[in-house]
Amino acid sequence: MQLTLGPLLYYWPRQTVLDFYAEAAGWPVDTVYLGEVVCARRHELKLADWLALAADLSGAGKAVVLSSQALLESSGDLIGLKKLIESGFAIEANDLGAVKLARDAGRPFVAGPHLNIYNGPTLDWFAEAGASRWLPPLEASRDSVAAVLAEKTRPIATEVFAHGRLPLAFSARCFTARHYDLNKDACEFKCIDHPDGLTMATREGQDFLCINGIQTMSAACHALWHDLGDLAGIDALRISPQQHHTGEIVAAYAAKLAGRPATADAACWNPEGWVDGYWRGEAGIHPTQEH
Amino acid sequence: MSAKPQLVCPAGSLPALKAAIDHGADTVYLGFRNATNARNFAGLNFGDAQIRDGVAYAHARGREVLVAINTYAQAGRVADWHRAIDQAADLGVDAVILADLGLLAYAHRTHPQLRLHLSVQGSATNADAINLAHECFGVRRAVLPRVLTLPQVEAVIGKTPVEIEVFGFGSLCVMAEGRCILSSYATGQSPNTHGVCSPAGFVRWEPQGKAMDARLAGILIDRYAEGEPAGYPTLCKGRFDVEGDTYYALEEPTSLNTLAVLPELIRIGVAAIKVEGRQRSPAYVTAVTRTLRAAIDAAGDARYSVRPAWLDTLAPLSEGHQQTLGAYNRPWR
Numbered sequence: 001m002q003l004t005l006g007p008l009l010y011y012w013p014r015q016t017v018l019d020f021y022a023e024a025a026g027w028p029v030d031t032v033y034l035g036e037v038v039c040a041r042r043h044e045l046k047l048a049d050w051l052a053l054a055a056d057l058s059g060a061g062k063a064v065v066l067s068s069q070a071l072l073e074s075s076g077d078l079i080g081l082k083k084l085i086e087s088g089f090a091i092e093a094n095d096l097g098a099v100k101l102a103r104d105a106g107r108p109f110v111a112g113p114h115l116n117i118y119n120g121p122t123l124d125w126f127a128e129a130g131a132s133r134w135l136p137p138l139e140a141s142r143d144s145v146a147a148v149l150a151e152k153t154r155p156i157a158t159e160v161f162a163h164g165r166l167p168l169a170f171s172a173r174c175f176t177a178r179h180y181d182l183n184k185d186a187c188e189f190k191c192i193d194h195p196d197g198l199t200m201a202t203r204e205g206q207d208f209l210c211i212n213g214i215q216t217m218s219a220a221c222h223a224l225w226h227d228l229g230d231l232a233g234i235d236a237l238r239i240s241p242q243q244h245h246t247g248e249i250v251a252a253y254a255a256k257l258a259g260r261p262a263t264a265d266a267a268c269w270n271p272e273g274w275v276d277g278y279w280r281g282e283a284g285i286h287p288t289q290e291h
Numbered sequence: 292m293s294a295k296p297q298l299v300c301p302a303g304s305l306p307a308l309k310a311a312i313d314h315g316a317d318t319v320y321l322g323f324r325n326a327t328n329a330r331n332f333a334g335l336n337f338g339d340a341q342i343r344d345g346v347a348y349a350h351a352r353g354r355e356v357l358v359a360i361n362t363y364a365q366a367g368r369v370a371d372w373h374r375a376i377d378q379a380a381d382l383g384v385d386a387v388i389l390a391d392l393g394l395l396a397y398a399h400r401t402h403p404q405l406r407l408h409l410s411v412q413g414s415a416t417n418a419d420a421i422n423l424a425h426e427c428f429g430v431r432r433a434v435l436p437r438v439l440t441l442p443q444v445e446a447v448i449g450k451t452p453v454e455i456e457v458f459g460f461g462s463l464c465v466m467a468e469g470r471c472i473l474s475s476y477a478t479g480q481s482p483n484t485h486g487v488c489s490p491a492g493f494v495r496w497e498p499q500g501k502a503m504d505a506r507l508a509g510i511l512i513d514r515y516a517e518g519e520p521a522g523y524p525t526l527c528k529g530r531f532d533v534e535g536d537t538y539y540a541l542e543e544p545t546s547l548n549t550l551a552v553l554p555e556l557i558r559i560g561v562a563a564i565k566v567e568g569r570q571r572s573p574a575y576v577t578a579v580t581r582t583l584r585a586a587i588d589a590a591g592d593a594r595y596s597v598r599p600a601w602l603d604t605l606a607p608l609s610e611g612h613q614q615t616l617g618a619y620n621r622p623w624r
Contacts (some may be wrong), residue, residue, distance in 0.1 A: 071467055095416070099420075114546065119363070125393050170471070173622050174624065200540050205532070262579055
């Protein structure tokens with residue numbers, strides 16, 4: 001079983017990002033996904049910075065994949081996408097436009113979790129288009145992933161989103177800017193003040209969702225920690241970066257997968273709580289159960 | 292001035308289909324009575340015999356019928372979706388509206404004469420995405436998610452041979468369609484998997500003294516004070532608390548209304564304007580179709596302006612009696 005470090009979903013200061021990946025170079029992850037996937041206005045790192053990080057991490061022995069932005073709207077977004085493809089690194093396609101460019105260039109790609117692959121024939125289509133690896137939709141259960149794998153006829157590696165707040169929805173509207181009564185085009189880059197997003201609670205105080213720019217996430221952390229015993233057919237698990245403790249989380253998963261003694265300090269890592277309902281075929285918000 | 296766009300209206304039942312056609316729809320779209328379509332609600336939608344009657348009614352009047360098979364085929368049950376495509380083809384419908392690339396490949400291979408539209412649930416927001424569907428599956432029309440500004444829609448139209456359909460009126464999705472799983476996070480059922488959003492079976496209304504709580508799967512979506520009109524708890528349209536501020540954190544209950552920008556939509560060359568609402572009544576379909584028909588017919592005139600009577604008709608039919616231009620209007624973003 002491989003471990004991967006998913007793309008950074010938040011907007012962090014430049015030095016924080018550089019420090020984070022300098023540390024990650026020493027973590028037991030096989031693959032690191034890099035790049036801005038949420039909002040083109042986030043500019044602490046430019047493409048050249050991401051490419052320099054990619055070179056550093058390749059040098060440290062990591063496979064590097066550049067992730068494309070999930071919601072591509074403007075011509076600027078598409079120019080950025082073309083540059084990603086031309087960079088020579090592998091890419092994760094999170095939009096059909098990215099699939100087209102990778103396919104046209106004859107370049108293998110990772111079919112990201114927002115491409116809506118729910119069945120074997122569809123997975124086969126993506127494999128034929130050049131996907132070497134895929135991520136099931138975040139709402140997929142263990143049983144539905146197994147059913148897709150039973151139907152597919154082409155070889156492809158399977159990676160599952162295993163730990164982190166779930167990116168549940170994308171909008172043209174920026175909810176962080178809306179919170180501050182700002183226009184999206186003049187957002188003052190408020191996301192940088194919220195390195196793990198902004199919690200959105202119900203009127204009776206239940207933490208429900210998390211605002212992260214144009215993305216709406218789960219307030220709770222999706223965690224497959226208690227589900228690692230039954231991962232037939234899965235080749236890799238993705239850990240999603242968070243402000244603190246990412247390295248400890250990676251190390252604990254690596255130890256547990258290797259059969260070494262491992263403990264999870266869930267209360268410290270994720271005080272927002274753990275959920276894994278999706279993986280068990282239920283509502284995603286249902287809490288994890290030890291078993 | 293570009294050609295007049297088609298008016299594409301919803302039908303959740305045969306009476307709604309006839310109402311749409313009688314009041315000026317060029318095209319009606321509908322779905323089978325199962326999880327293959329994104330309005331899979333109890334008491335709604337069509338069996339084979341009703342589709343046959345609907346197609347006969349439409350074709351006798353020179354109009355078209357589209358069938359939405361726009362959920363994602365679930366592993367182990369793909370044959371159900373293939374059967375729906377086969378049935379639609381056999382029933383002589385004018386096009387099927389699909390989102391799942393595997394289904395597009397199946398339809399293109401199995402029914403090469405069948406006209407294919409890319410559903411809004413296919414989440415194609417740029418010309419490259421649409422052109423992929425065109426090159427691989429011969430898709431002839433794409434329905435754009437409600438996330439683009441008018442200049443962005445115009446840019447897409449300029450870079451694709453595929454006809455572009457946009458939403459003109461109805462309930463507003465604030466999220467990119469096909470890319471939102473908020474509903475399954477709360478309930479286990481989403482548009483992509485079950486063809487539903489914030490499904491009615493999970494809704495509970497709980498009086499709290501003089502207030503009313505609206506819950507979805509136990510989660511408090513909104514709380515209405517005495518005398519405040521209570522809306523359906525669609526989970527992106529409730530009031531939530533962010534840093535001590537309680538407000539509509541994602542979106543107000545509101546409907547999309549594009550009457551003000553119809554001349555612009557025509558000028559940039561949209562091929563079709565769609566009305567949302569297969570879950571709505573024949574009376575709703577009648578009122579909205581008649582209004583949009585009149586507006587589209589008038590919008591080619593340089594002296595076009597939105598008539599107060601149209602707004603009077605549409606306002607009470609809108610969610611929360613509020614309307615917006617949505618993403619077409621840049622400040623909304």
